[in-house]
Amino acid sequence: xxQSSPQLQTRPAAFPSGQAKPSHDAVNxxxxxxxxxxxxxxxxKAPRGANVYNSAERSGVHLPAVCKQGSCSSCVCKLLEGTVxxxxxxxxxxxxxxxxxxxxxxxxxxxxDATFLTHQGATLRAERAEDMDRMKHRHx
Ligand code: FES
Numbered sequence: 396x397x398q399s400s401p402q403l404q405t406r407p408a409a410f411p412s413g414q415a416k417p418s419h420d421a422v423n424x425x426x427x428x429x430x431x432x433x434x435x436x437x438x439x440k441a442p443r444g445a446n447v448y449n450s451a452e453r454s455g456v457h458l459p460a461v462c463k464q465g466s467c468s469s470c471v472c473k474l475l476e477g478t479v480x481x482x483x484x485x486x487x488x489x490x491x492x493x494x495x496x497x498x499x500x501x502x503x504x505x506x507x508d509a510t511f512l513t514h515q516g517a518t519l520r521a522e523r524a525e526d527m528d529r530m531k532h533r534h535x
Contacts, residue, residue, distance in 0.1 A: 428510040429456055447500035458513055465502040471519045474498045477509025492519060
């Protein structure tokens with residue numbers, strides 16, 4: 396009688412039924428939420444470090460953008476929650492405006508889950524105009 400040799404058996408990892416084992420990629424995904432002025436909300440997943448504008452486009456969320464270099468302010472959103480880093484410092488944002496939460500999403504990447512209020516270009520331009528007026532009045 397031939398003896399069978401022991402065989403290595405593999406089993407799926409024990410996870411609650413219906414749940415896939417979280418992959419390394421899934422752990423690095425961030426949730427990006429876009430709220431529009433009209434109240435519509437779009438949520439998508441993107442890898443940590445992904446460009447915000449490109450992630451939106453890939454997910455079918457079409458936002459305004461002209462220069463895609465941080466210069467024109469057409470893509471500017473307001474960051475309501477989360478953090479971003481810049482691949483290049485946006486020329487359209489002063490430190491004050493960045494501090495107020497304005498983000499040029501064409502040159503911004505997500506580090507964390509983040510929520511943006513979209514279509515803030517006009518608001519930004521109005522704030523910049525007010526800042527210029529204040530400076531003119533201060534300096535005569
Ligand atoms: S598209 Fe011009 S600043 Fe982003």
